[in-house]
Amino acid sequence: MRFHNRRQAGRELAARLLEGAVRGDPADTIVLALPRGGVPVGAEVARALRAPLDVLVVSTIGVPGAPDVGIGALVGEEPPLFDPVGLEAMHLDEHKLGSQVAGERTELHRREGLYRAGRPAPRVQGRSVVVVADGLTTGITARAALRHLRHRDPGRLVLAVPVCAAGVADALRAEADEVICLHRPHRARSVGEWYAEFEPVSDQEVLDALRELHPVV
Structure with a gap:
């Protein structure tokens, strides 16, 4: 190790x-x-x-049936970012992953609300x-x-x-x-x-x- x-x-x-x-x-x-x-x-x-x-x-979008295998990710309200090579290898279509995206977006909002407790996102500029x-x-x-x-x-x-x-x-x-x-x-x-x-x-x-x-x- x-x-x-x-x-x-x-x-x-x-x-x-x-x-x-x-x-x-x-x-x-x-x-x-x-x-x-x-x-x-x-x-x-x-x-x-x-x-x-x-x-x-950042919320990871998992492969249906194998949630630990990340195939995409979400940040804030931005559109999901998918791994095109992974999608092809898994024979998946990002347009058919709407339920996974919706579930992860809900979890992302939960965590942001919990961790930030009303604080704004940090200034990075x-x-x-x-x-x-x-x-x-x-x-x-x-x-x-x-x-x-x-x-x-x-x-x-x-x-x-x-x-x-x-x-x-x-x-x-x-x-x-x-x-x-x-x-x-x-x-x-x-x-x-x-x-x-x-x-x-x-x-x-x-x-x-x-x-x-x-x-x-």
Whole structure:
């Protein structure tokens, strides 16, 4: 196993970021974790960078009958982003996935309402934004998150993950100013295989991290 748990992975990721991926005034840097699994990793990064932590809720659209296999992703009210290669491999048509999209949109709204509790989305224009996940296999959620943020004109956009399939990491370089990935296996079948402890992260853990590391919660 490469990491003991998400917290250790976050500390190792923070050490790499402190080598120079994050530039400029630390006070104008924000860490955006992809909940729920990215939050314990992002919390360690935020502590090390002395930056506020917030979340960017991205909902994964799963394959019918196999919800753990991500085929698309949603951010906010934007149209779903699908993986065309995955759709073809699974013999799926995005226009026939309306029920999956609707269900994930409902869950996305639930999480946003719970985690934000009325707070507005964080300001990213002109800031150094570090997007953190606990790992990537297909990269579809990270791609959706990065495209969403790019439209909001960040000063610098960095994707930081402990583990990511090599081909996925390379493809995501077109979406971010820098991609930091500690381990780049040829193929990442699941994120959990890279952790000795990979328990589900609860909503309460997300809220606790935000209360500690977001200055206005």
